[in-house]
Amino acid sequence: MSFRDASSGPTSPLGTSSEALAFPKLLGEISFDLDGLVPAIIQDDTTNAVLMLGYMSAETLSMTLEQGRTVFWSRSRQEIWRKGDTSGNEQRVRSVHYDCDGDTLLIRVEQVGDGACHTGEYSCFYRKLG
C-alpha cells in the first residue's frame, strides 16, 4: 500500500474500495486498549526528531491511512482531531510501523509548518527532566 500525497488536494473520507477492504485486515494486527485506542509515536521523517505522542482509534487510524495525514482521537476533548486543521501544521504520513506486541504505532511524517506542538514548539518534548 502506498500513501496518498496529501498535498495533491482533498481526499475522500472513505478512500477507494480496495483501500477500504484492506483496512480491516491491517487493523486486525493492532491491539487497541480498553478505551479502543492505540498510542502513536510521531517522528519527523526528515530530521528523525520525535515530535509527539498521540492516540488513535480504529476509525482515526483508518482515516490516517486513507488520507495520508495523521488523524488522532483527542482524549481531552473526546473527539476526532485531524492534525493541522486548525493550525495548518498537518503531518503527511511517510510510513506506519507497529511494534512486537501490536499495541504501539510509529508513524514517520513530513511535518508541515513550524512544528507539531500547540505551544508553538517544533517538538512537544522541549523540556528536559532534571
Add this chain to the structure above:
Amino acid sequence: MSFRDASSGPTSPLGTSSEALAFPKLLGEISFDLDGLVPAIIQDDTTNAVLMLGYMSAETLSMTLEQGRTVFWSRSRQEIWRKGDTSGNEQRVRSVHYDCDGDTLLIRVEQVGDGACHTGEYSCFYRKLG
C-alpha cells in the same frame, strides 16, 4: 542533574541524598495515568531510531534517573522490569524529556547489545503496516 555512567559499576538503589531529594520535585512535573504509569518513548541516541515504548511508574522513573538505566513497569507481568537484566541489552540513559502535557516521556539512550526487542530485532517497530 547529570546521569551516572551505568558502565562504571553498580549504583545505589537510592542514589545520593541530593538526587533522592530532587526527584519528588522532578516527578511533580509528570502526570501519571489512573494506573500510575507514564509512557516512555525510547530513542537510540546514536542512530535516532525509535526502539520501543515502555511504561514507567513513579518508582521505576526514579530508579531510571538514579541508576542511569531504563527501568520499566511491566504491565503484562505486573512487576518492575529493569531492561537488560535478563538479556544483557540494557539501555543507558543519555537524556530525559517530557512533553507539553507532562504525560509522555522521551528517553534517549545508548542501546547495549543487539537491540531493544525481545524478538531479537534491533527495534520493536520492525513491521510495517500496509
